[in-house]
Amino acid sequence: MKRRAGLRGSLTGGSLTARLPEAWRQPLAVAGGVVAVAWIVVALAAPLLAPHDPLAQDLPRLAPPGSGHWFGTDQLGRDVLSRVMYGARVSIPLTLLLVVLSVLIGGLLGAVAGYFGKWADETIMRLADLVFAFPTVILAMVVAAALGASLTNAVLAVLVVAWPAYARVTRGLVLGVRGREFVVSGRLLGFSAWRSLRVDVLPNVTGPVLVLATLDIGTALLLLSGLSFLGLGAKPPSPEWGAMVASGVEVFDSWWVATFPGLAILTVVLAFNFLGDTLRDALDPRTARAIKERAL
Amino acid sequence: MSPTSAPSKTGKAPSRASRKRSPLARFLVRRVVTALLLALGITLVTFVLTNLVPGDPVSANLGQRALGDPAIVAQWRADHGLDKPLPQQYLLYLGGLVHGDLGESQQSHRPVSEDLADFVPATLELAGAAILVSLVLGVAFGVFAALRRDRLPDHVLRVLSLVGISVPTFWLALVAFYIFFYRLQVTPGSGRIDPGMTAPPHVTGLYTIDSALAGQWDVFSSAIGHLIAPALVLALYTIGLLTRFTRSAVLEVLGQDYVRAARAKGLPGRVILFRYVVRPALVPIITVAGLAFGSLLSGTVLVEAVFAWPGVGQYAYKSATTLDLPAVMGVGLVVGGVYLIINLVVDVLYGVIDPRVRVS
Numbered sequence: 001m002k003r004r005a006g007l008r009g010s011l012t013g014g015s016l017t018a019r020l021p022e023a024w025r026q027p028l029a030v031a032g033g034v035v036a037v038a039w040i041v042v043a044l045a046a047p048l049l050a051p052h053d054p055l056a057q058d059l060p061r062l063a064p065p066g067s068g069h070w071f072g073t074d075q076l077g078r079d080v081l082s083r084v085m086y087g088a089r090v091s092i093p094l095t096l097l098l099v100v101l102s103v104l105i106g107g108l109l110g111a112v113a114g115y116f117g118k119w120a121d122e123t124i125m126r127l128a129d130l131v132f133a134f135p136t137v138i139l140a141m142v143v144a145a146a147l148g149a150s151l152t153n154a155v156l157a158v159l160v161v162a163w164p165a166y167a168r169v170t171r172g173l174v175l176g177v178r179g180r181e182f183v184v185s186g187r188l189l190g191f192s193a194w195r196s197l198r199v200d201v202l203p204n205v206t207g208p209v210l211v212l213a214t215l216d217i218g219t220a221l222l223l224l225s226g227l228s229f230l231g232l233g234a235k236p237p238s239p240e241w242g243a244m245v246a247s248g249v250e251v252f253d254s255w256w257v258a259t260f261p262g263l264a265i266l267t268v269v270l271a272f273n274f275l276g277d278t279l280r281d282a283l284d285p286r287t288a289r290a291i292k293e294r295a296l
Numbered sequence: 297m298s299p300t301s302a303p304s305k306t307g308k309a310p311s312r313a314s315r316k317r318s319p320l321a322r323f324l325v326r327r328v329v330t331a332l333l334l335a336l337g338i339t340l341v342t343f344v345l346t347n348l349v350p351g352d353p354v355s356a357n358l359g360q361r362a363l364g365d366p367a368i369v370a371q372w373r374a375d376h377g378l379d380k381p382l383p384q385q386y387l388l389y390l391g392g393l394v395h396g397d398l399g400e401s402q403q404s405h406r407p408v409s410e411d412l413a414d415f416v417p418a419t420l421e422l423a424g425a426a427i428l429v430s431l432v433l434g435v436a437f438g439v440f441a442a443l444r445r446d447r448l449p450d451h452v453l454r455v456l457s458l459v460g461i462s463v464p465t466f467w468l469a470l471v472a473f474y475i476f477f478y479r480l481q482v483t484p485g486s487g488r489i490d491p492g493m494t495a496p497p498h499v500t501g502l503y504t505i506d507s508a509l510a511g512q513w514d515v516f517s518s519a520i521g522h523l524i525a526p527a528l529v530l531a532l533y534t535i536g537l538l539t540r541f542t543r544s545a546v547l548e549v550l551g552q553d554y555v556r557a558a559r560a561k562g563l564p565g566r567v568i569l570f571r572y573v574v575r576p577a578l579v580p581i582i583t584v585a586g587l588a589f590g591s592l593l594s595g596t597v598l599v600e601a602v603f604a605w606p607g608v609g610q611y612a613y614k615s616a617t618t619l620d621l622p623a624v625m626g627v628g629l630v631v632g633g634v635y636l637i638i639n640l641v642v643d644v645l646y647g648v649i650d651p652r653v654r655v656s
Binding site for chain 2: 028126129130132133134135136137138139141142143144145146149218222225226229230231232242245246248249252255258259261262265266269270273274277
C-alpha cells in the first residue's frame with residue numbers, strides 16, 4: 001500500500017497532502033473555510049441560535065429589520081432571521097448529499113466507461129451527452145414537474161443533471177492511467193478488474209474529482225434553490241431559502257423578506273467556490289509552484 | 297455543404313487528393329451526423345420523460361360529462377394515438393415532427409409550434425444580448441487579469457468573477473428590479489417594450505432588429521432599455537466564468553516559447569498580444585462560451601420569471617407546472633436543438649481558428 005501511495009504522488013506531480021497546507025493559507029481559502037464552517041455551525045445549532053420559532057406566526061407582519069427581529073418579519077409574522085438560520089438545516093445537508101450522490105454515481109459510471117471501454121463506454125457517455133444537450137434548469141424543471149413538486153424530487157431532478165460532469169472527468173482520468181505500467185502489472189499479477197480499479201486507478205482520480213465536487217456544491221445549491229424558487233421544490237411552511245426569496249416577490253416593498261435568504265445562498269455558494277478555486281490551483285502543478293514560492 | 301461533403305458520402309474510399317482537399321468538410325460531416333443522432337436522442341428523452349408523468353392527458357382535456365362516457369374517452373384516445381403501444385406512439389410522434397408538427401398545447405389550445413414561434417425570439421434576443429456582453433467583458437477582464445498576474449487587479453477580478461458565478465440569478469434579478477426600477481427608476485419595468493407601444497412588424501421576432509428595420513426608433517430605444525437589466529443580470533454568471541477561463545488560457549499561452557521569441561524579435565506589444573497570445577487563447581475560450589450559452593438558456597427561466605419576459609423560459613415553466621406535455625416536449629426539443637446548433641458552431645469555429653483540429 002505504501003509503495004502505491006508513492007506512485008500516486010508521482011502521477012499527480014507532487015503529493016496532494018504536501019500541497020494542501022500552502023493552499024489553506026491562501027486568504028481566499030481561509031475566508032471560504034471560515035464562512036463554510038460558520039454556516040455548518042448555524043445549521044447544527046439553529047435551535048440554540050435562532051431567536052424565534054421559524055414557523056411561529058406571532059410577530060407583527062412585515063416589520064422592517066430592527067431590535068427583536070434583526071432581519072425583519074415576513075407577511076405571516078415569522079422572524080426572517082430564524083427562518084434563514086433554520087434554512088441552513090434544509091439546504092446545506094441536501095446539497096452535500098446531492099453532491100456526494102452525484103460523485104458516487106457519476107464517478108462509478110465514468111470509471112466503468114473509461115476502464116472497460118467498448119459498449120459500456122458508448123452507452124454511458126452517449127447518455128451523458130444527452131443530458132449535456134439540455135440546459136440544466138430546463139431539464140431539472142421538467143423532471144421535477146414530472147415527478148411532482150417536492151424537495152426530494154427536486155434533489156432527484158438535480159441529480160439527473162449533475163452526474164454526467166463527474167462521469168466525463170472520471171472517464172478521462174481513468175483513460176489516462178488505464179494503460180500505465182503499474183495498472184497493467186497489477187492485472188498481470190492477477191488483480192480482478194474491480195480490484196484494479198479500486199486499488200490502482202481510483203487513487204489517481206480522486207484529486208481532480210474532489211475539486212470538481214467542491215466547485216459543484218455551489219452549483220448544486222443554486223440549482224436546488226432555483227427549483228424551489230420556481231415552486232418545484234420545498235413546500236410553503238418549510239424555511240427553504242429559494243422558496244423564501246420567492247415569497248419575497250409577493251411583498252416587493254418589504255425588501256428584507258427576499259434579500260436575506262438570497263444573501264444566505266450567495267455566501268454559502270461563494271464560500272465553497274473560494275475553497276474549490278484554491279483547491280484547483282493547489283492541484284495544478286504550475287500554479288502550485290507559484291503558491292509555494294509565495295508561501296516561503 | 298453538400299458539394300463539399302460529397303466525397304465522404306459516396307461510399308467509395310475517398311481519393312488521396314480529395315482527402316487532402318477537404319479535411320474541414322469531413323470534420324463537419326462527422327459533427328453534423330453526431331448532432332443529428334443527439335437530436336434523435338433528445339426526442340427519445342422528451343418522449344420518455346413525458347410518459348413518466350403521472351397525470352392523465354385524457355382527464356386534463358375532456359370535460360366531466362365526456363369523461364363519464366367510455367365511448368368518447370376511447371374515441372379521444374384513438375384520435376390522439378394514445379391507444380397504440382408506446383413504441384408506435386413514439387414513431388407517430390417522430391412522423392409528426394418531420395412535418396413540423398409538435399402537437400397541440402393543452403393550455404393555449406394552439407399548435408405548440410405556433411406558441412414557440414411567439415416565445416423563442418424573445419429568449420434568443422435576451423440570451424444573445426447576454427452572451428455578447430459576457431464575451432466582450434469576460435475576455436477583456438480575463439486578458440487584463442492575466443497581464444497583471446498576481447497583482448491587485450488580478451486579485452480583485454478573481455474575487456469579482458467568483459462572486460459572479462456564486463450569485464443566485466433569480467435573487468439578483470429581483471434585487472436589480474427592486475433597486476433600478478422600483479427605487480431609482482433608471483430602468484424600465486417588466487416586459488420587452490413600454491406598455492402602450494405596439495410591437496414592430498414581425499421580421500425576425502427580435503424587437504431590437506425589427507424596430508430598427510422598420511425605422512421605429514422610439515420602439516428601438518424602448519426595446520434596448522428593457523433589454524439592459526435582464527441581460528446584465530443573466531450575463532453576470534457567464535462573465536465570471538469567461539473571465540476565469542480567459543485568464544488561465546492567456547497565462548498558458550504567455551508561457552510559450554514562441555511568445556518569448558516574438559518579444560525577442562522586437563515585435564510591438566500590441567501585435568504580440570492580439571496575434572500571438574489572444575488568438576490561440578480563443579480556442580478554449582470558444583468552447584467555454586458554447587457551454588456558457590447553455591447556462592444562459594438555463595438562467596433565462598429564472599430571469600424571465602422575475603422580469604415577466606415573455607420567452608421560452610416562462611412558457612416552459614407554465615407548461616411544466618401544468619403538465620402540458622406536448623408543450624414541454626416542444627420546449628425540450630427546441631431548446632435542445634438550439635443547444636446542439638450552438639455546439640456545432642463551436643466545433644466548426646474551433647476548426648477554423650485552430651488548424652490542428654482540422655488536420656488531426
